[in-house]
Amino acid sequence: MTAQMAIFLVLAAVAIAGAINLILQRHPIHSALSLVVVMAALAGLYLLLDAEFVAAIQIIVYAGAIMVLFIFVIMLLNAGVEERTNMSHIASYAGIPLAALLLLELAYRVARASAPLVAQPTPEGATRQLSLLLFRNFAFPFELTSILILIGMVGALVLAKRDE
Amino acid sequence: MNELFARYPILLVSLVKVAVLLFVLLTSLAYMVWFERKVAAHIQSRIGPYRVGPHGLLQPAADGLKFLMKEDPTPEGADRFVYSLAPFLTLSLAITTIALIPFGPSTIRIFGQDTPLVIANVNVGLLIIFAITSMGVYGVALAGWSSDNKYSLLGGLRSSAQMISYELSLTMSVVGVLLLAGTFNLSDIVRAQDGFSWHFLPRWNLLSPTLPQLLGFFCYFTAAVAETNRLPFDLAEAESELVAGYHTEYASFRFAMFFMGEYAAMITVACLAAILFFGGWLSPFPQVPAFAWTHYLPTAFFAAAGIALVIHGVRYITALGRVVLPAWGLVLCALAFICSRPGVIEVVQGPFWFLMKVFIVLFVYVWVRWTLPRFRYDQLMAIGWKVLLPLTLLNVVLTSLAVVAHK
Amino acid sequence: MVPISYYSTLSAVLFGLGVIGFVFKRNIITIFMAIELMLNAVNLAFVAFSRALGQLQGQVFVFFVIVVAAAEAAVGLGIVILIARNRQSLNVERVNLLKL
Numbered sequence: 001m002t003a004q005m006a007i008f009l010v011l012a013a014v015a016i017a018g019a020i021n022l023i024l025q026r027h028p029i030h031s032a033l034s035l036v037v038v039m040a041a042l043a044g045l046y047l048l049l050d051a052e053f054v055a056a057i058q059i060i061v062y063a064g065a066i067m068v069l070f071i072f073v074i075m076l077l078n079a080g081v082e083e084r085t086n087m088s089h090i091a092s093y094a095g096i097p098l099a100a101l102l103l104l105e106l107a108y109r110v111a112r113a114s115a116p117l118v119a120q121p122t123p124e125g126a127t128r129q130l131s132l133l134l135f136r137n138f139a140f141p142f143e144l145t146s147i148l149i150l151i152g153m154v155g156a157l158v159l160a161k162r163d164e
Numbered sequence: 165m166n167e168l169f170a171r172y173p174i175l176l177v178s179l180v181k182v183a184v185l186l187f188v189l190l191t192s193l194a195y196m197v198w199f200e201r202k203v204a205a206h207i208q209s210r211i212g213p214y215r216v217g218p219h220g221l222l223q224p225a226a227d228g229l230k231f232l233m234k235e236d237p238t239p240e241g242a243d244r245f246v247y248s249l250a251p252f253l254t255l256s257l258a259i260t261t262i263a264l265i266p267f268g269p270s271t272i273r274i275f276g277q278d279t280p281l282v283i284a285n286v287n288v289g290l291l292i293i294f295a296i297t298s299m300g301v302y303g304v305a306l307a308g309w310s311s312d313n314k315y316s317l318l319g320g321l322r323s324s325a326q327m328i329s330y331e332l333s334l335t336m337s338v339v340g341v342l343l344l345a346g347t348f349n350l351s352d353i354v355r356a357q358d359g360f361s362w363h364f365l366p367r368w369n370l371l372s373p374t375l376p377q378l379l380g381f382f383c384y385f386t387a388a389v390a391e392t393n394r395l396p397f398d399l400a401e402a403e404s405e406l407v408a409g410y411h412t413e414y415a416s417f418r419f420a421m422f423f424m425g426e427y428a429a430m431i432t433v434a435c436l437a438a439i440l441f442f443g444g445w446l447s448p449f450p451q452v453p454a455f456a457w458t459h460y461l462p463t464a465f466f467a468a469a470g471i472a473l474v475i476h477g478v479r480y481i482t483a484l485g486r487v488v489l490p491a492w493g494l495v496l497c498a499l500a501f502i503c504s505r506p507g508v509i510e511v512v513q514g515p516f517w518f519l520m521k522v523f524i525v526l527f528v529y530v531w532v533r534w535t536l537p538r539f540r541y542d543q544l545m546a547i548g549w550k551v552l553l554p555l556t557l558l559n560v561v562l563t564s565l566a567v568v569a570h571k
Numbered sequence: 572m573v574p575i576s577y578y579s580t581l582s583a584v585l586f587g588l589g590v591i592g593f594v595f596k597r598n599i600i601t602i603f604m605a606i607e608l609m610l611n612a613v614n615l616a617f618v619a620f621s622r623a624l625g626q627l628q629g630q631v632f633v634f635f636v637i638v639v640a641a642a643e644a645a646v647g648l649g650i651v652i653l654i655a656r657n658r659q660s661l662n663v664e665r666v667n668l669l670k671l
Contacts, residue, residue, distance in 0.1 A: 015585060028598055030246075049618050054634070068301050070604065076652070095595070099595070102590070149642050157649075159650060
């Protein structure tokens with residue numbers, strides 16, 4: 001059991017526990033905090049995969065900004081605990097095992113299909129190469145995403161404004 | 165356990181470094197409070213704490229005891245888990261960033277292993293520090309919400325909105341330094357500031373020959389003061405507004421955790437300012453043989469402080485002071501002697517200059533707090549978005565033009 | 572050395588959990604968070620395969636996925652605020668005006 005394997009198992013367990021907690025919790029704030037835990041665990045996994053820049057970006061943008069936006073909206077709308085459902089009992093007794101079966105089938109197929117893959121060594125100065133790729137080969141999508149964010153900003157402002 | 169350490173000796177070494185750094189950090193957090201109260205008092209023409217121990221030096225201990233012994237009530241409608249989580253999150257995240265700060269260039273031997281003076285030398289160290297500080301918003305927002313108190317919620321939302329807005333300017337103001345250094349690694353950023361222009365002006369990023377990062381430093385310092393919720397940007401947590409904001413409903417130890425988290429964030433920001441703009445551990449004197457006497461400056465500093473403390477202490481008012489102050493003076497003199505030994509003198513150079521710079525930045529922090537009036541909240545947000553962000557973008561453009569022209 | 576199939580299996584499990592959360596939860600914001608969980612699972616798969624093939628294009632695509640998720644979260648939460656204002660409830664079963 002190498003150190004890498006041990007760290008991977010711990011982080012994977014934390015991620016899965018966070019995801020299950022997201023589904024099981026009834027208050028949206030607790031679900032949001034579980035999702036932040038999942039994202040932090042994923043950032044740790046990215047660090048394990050030698051993708052340092054992506055790990056830092058995941059924490060800064062995803063866990064540090066997008067999830068804060070979620071938490072702001074939950075606080076603003078004063079979301080409370082979920083009400084009791086009026087889903088029929090048959091649906092839940094049949095649906096949950098079927099969903100678990102779907103999950104296991106998906107995981108099994110993916111594991112089988114990616115079994116022959118082996119990790120290649122990461123090049124030195126990966127951040128520099130990543131930025132060169134981003135600004136040379138992918139410059140057009142990069143500019144498009146900046147326009148996309150501008151559209152998103154304007155759209156969110158217009159949507160959430162109160163009619164004066 | 166022993167074979168785990170035998171297989172990965174870096175674990176034991178890191179543990180020792182973490183323990184030492186944690187002890188030093190927590191002590192300096194406590195004495196930061198004392199320092200601020202003393203400086204504030206002298207700015208306001210009074211003395212500050214001077215009863216509890218000589219010169220009030222035992223005041224942090226008294227405060228700590230008080231915090232531990234006070235009653236710790238939890239509001240009735242509060243969400244228990246989140247209410248306990250918020251101060252813990254704030255403090256632990258603020259303390260974690262110190263693990264990435266390099267204190268010196270040399271390597272020291274612990275348990276037979278040569279190890280640098282930094283706990284984690286990550287290649288994207290600067291980015292990880294910003295990532296951890298951006299998670300600090302959660303502590304504030306969750307504290308405000310979970311207190312089940314309208315004023316806390318408003319204060320928490322305002323505080324966290326302010327922190328997010330100034331985080332952008334904080335990160336962008338550092339891009340100029342990154343352009344000059346070409347790397348995110350903090351040790352390499354300091355090494356890129358080595359050397360002297362015209363043989364006497366240090367090539368720190370503040371006075372860089374390519375483009376002096378004065379605008380960058382100004383934006384960084386303003387954004388940092390706003391990010392740590394200090395005056396003049398502390399409307400969301402000031403005592404006279406919103407009943408102390410997001411930490412209204414917190415008492416005793418949880419409030420102390422918020423307090424310590426704020427000071428730890430201040431120390432982190434000051435360390436970063438020293439590394440990014442003031443040359444980190446580099447000495448302001450050229451490293452030529454003519455200036456070899458500057459290697460004895462740490463010794464001289466500690467010796468002077470020790471002798472002054474001894475002379476002042478033997479004539480102090482209280483009996484306790486007459487014993488304790490000269491004792492500390494003698495300890496400082498012994499430290500000065502140790503710093504002049506040939507094995508220690510090279511190792512102590514880097515951390516000495518680094519800590520001096522951090523101390524000066526912290527002093528300016530406290531000075532600014534007790535001199536300037538407070539901004540109103542809408543003025544605060546307007547400055548963050550309409551003034552600082554365009555200034556940082558201008559800094560990025562100018563620096564990149566200067567870097568290209570310099571090549 | 573951790574085999575790459577472990578990472579992609581974990582990504583599949585997280586994706587499946589996201590689908591389960593999307594189908595079974597009734598609060599709109601929680602459904603939204605399940606969508607974000609699915610996007611994160613896909614990001615993990617991208618980074619794992621980028622490491623497996625030794626190229627950095629996977630990480631560039633992760634960058635774009637994160638940016639698109641940010642824009643989508645902003646607009647989506649704006650819509651959620653509007654729904655909450657109009658229907659006075661965050662329960663997705665109450666948004667049923669177009670139902671037969």
